[in-house]
Amino acid sequence: NAGVMQNPRHLVRRRGQEARLRCSPMKGHSHVYWYRQLPEEGLKFMVYLQKENIIDESGMPKERFSAEFPKEGPSILRIQQVVRGDSAAYFCASSQSGGGSGNTIYFGEGSWLTVV
Amino acid sequence: QKEVEQNSGPLSVPEGAIASLNCTYSDRGSQSFFWYRQYSGKSPELIMFIYSNGDKEDGRFTAQLNKASQYVSLLIRDSQPSDSATYLCAVNPPTGNQFYFGTGTSLTVIP
Numbered sequence: 001n002a003g004v005m006q007n008p009r010h011l012v013r014r015r016g017q018e019a020r021l022r023c024s025p026m027k028g029h030s031h032v033y034w035y036r037q038l039p040e041e042g043l044k045f046m047v048y049l050q051k052e053n054i055i056d057e058s059g060m061p062k063e064r065f066s067a068e069f070p071k072e073g074p075s076i077l078r079i080q081q082v083v084r085g086d087s088a089a090y091f092c093a094s095s096q097s098g099g100g101s102g103n104t105i106y107f108g109e110g111s112w113l114t115v116v
Numbered sequence: 117q118k119e120v121e122q123n124s125g126p127l128s129v130p131e132g133a134i135a136s137l138n139c140t141y142s143d144r145g146s147q148s149f150f151w152y153r154q155y156s157g158k159s160p161e162l163i164m165f166i167y168s169n170g171d172k173e174d175g176r177f178t179a180q181l182n183k184a185s186q187y188v189s190l191l192i193r194d195s196q197p198s199d200s201a202t203y204l205c206a207v208n209p210p211t212g213n214q215f216y217f218g219t220g221t222s223l224t225v226i227p
Contacts, residue, residue: 033214035217041219042219043160043217045214045217059214091159091160093215103148104165105162106162107152107159107161109159110158
């Protein structure tokens with residue numbers, strides 16, 4: 001499958017636990033974006049990464065959230081000490097090159113996090 | 117002011133009619149514009165992108181861009197019930213790395 005792959009598709013965590021969401025970009029893409037979508041709301045940008053670099057994390061909450069895109073392996077969005085308000089759909093998208101260059105981004109199927 | 121604004125709807129049209137979805141953006145220098153469709157519980161799916169002023173047609177879909185008015189629209193001709201979804205407008209400003217999304221317009225096509 002050459003599309004953007006996300007896992008897990010559904011994740012249930014108790015308050016205070018950690019959630020790790022993984023994203024493998026489309027083949028040939030080296031730019032990854034993470035978005036969060038709360039129920040009945042729009043997509044909110046979180047972070048933009050290239051391999052081994054965080055380019056723009058202006059949408060990331062200051063605490064408990066982190067992201068990485070190592071040289072080998074998928075990009076990971078990590079949420080520590082989850083709270084109920086973290087329950088949302090987390091979408092990963094990838095592009096061949098970065099913003100401002102006329103590239104399009106393609107989305108994975110999303111990871112639905114439920115905090116109980 | 118939000119970077120991208122859309123009327124949240126809901127917009128209802130009868131089957132076979134033309135659905136018109138609108139979007140405005142704030143960064144006058146933006147160059148790339150996109151329309152995504154999102155079914156409930158699913159991820160956004162790219163429908164069209166447009167870079168130049170004017171119209172761009174792809175099957176039943178036409179994207180229209182007016183940079184002077186900072187306005188992008190999507191027309192869906194011969195609307196089908198399967199077109200019922202939320203339509204997201206996205207803009208890629210030249211100075212940033214983000215793709216800004218509107219909150220989406222909910223479209224219902226009534227059989």
